[in-house]
Amino acid sequence: NDNTPPNFFVLNDAMLADPLEGNGKIKLIDENLTAEEVKSYLNGGREIKSLSFSYKQQTVFTVNTELVFSKISFSSEMLDENSDISLDDKAKRIEADFFLVANELANLINDFTKAVQ
Numbered sequence: 001n002d003n004t005p006p007n008f009f010v011l012n013d014a015m016l017a018d019p020l021e022g023n024g025k026i027k028l029i030d031e032n033l034t035a036e037e038v039k040s041y042l043n044g045g046r047e048i049k050s051l052s053f054s055y056k057q058q059t060v061f062t063v064n065t066e067l068v069f070s071k072i073s074f075s076s077e078m079l080d081e082n083s084d085i086s087l088d089d090k091a092k093r094i095e096a097d098f099f100l101v102a103n104e105l106a107n108l109i110n111d112f113t114k115a116v117q
C-alpha cells in the first residue's frame with residue numbers, strides 16, 4: 001500500500017519477479033512505482049523481490065526479501081557532519097566517521113525492524 005513507516009520513503013527502484021517463472025524478472029529503475037503499469041505487474045502475480053528506500057533523507061539503501069541490505073549510500077550532508085575535524089588528524093577523523101556511519105546504520109536497522117514487525 002501507499003503507507004510507509006515514519007522516517008522511510010519508498011524510492012523509484014524495485015525488482016519484481018514471477019514466482020512461477022525463474023526468468024520472469026523485471027528491474028525497475030527510476031520508475032514511478034505507483035503507476036498503473038507497475039500495479040498491473042503486481043496484480044498479474046509478480047512479487048516485489050527488492051525495493052529501494054530513503055531513511056531520514058540521509059541514507060539510501062535497497063533491501064530484498066531475505067532482508068539483505070545493499071547499495072547503501074549516505075548523503076553528503078550527513079558525511080559532512082565531521083568536517084570540523086581536521087583532515088591532518090586522520091585517526092580521529094576515521095574514528096568519528098566510523099561512529100557516524102555505524103550509528104546511522106544501527107538506527108536504520110532498529111527502525112526498519114520495528115516497521116516490519
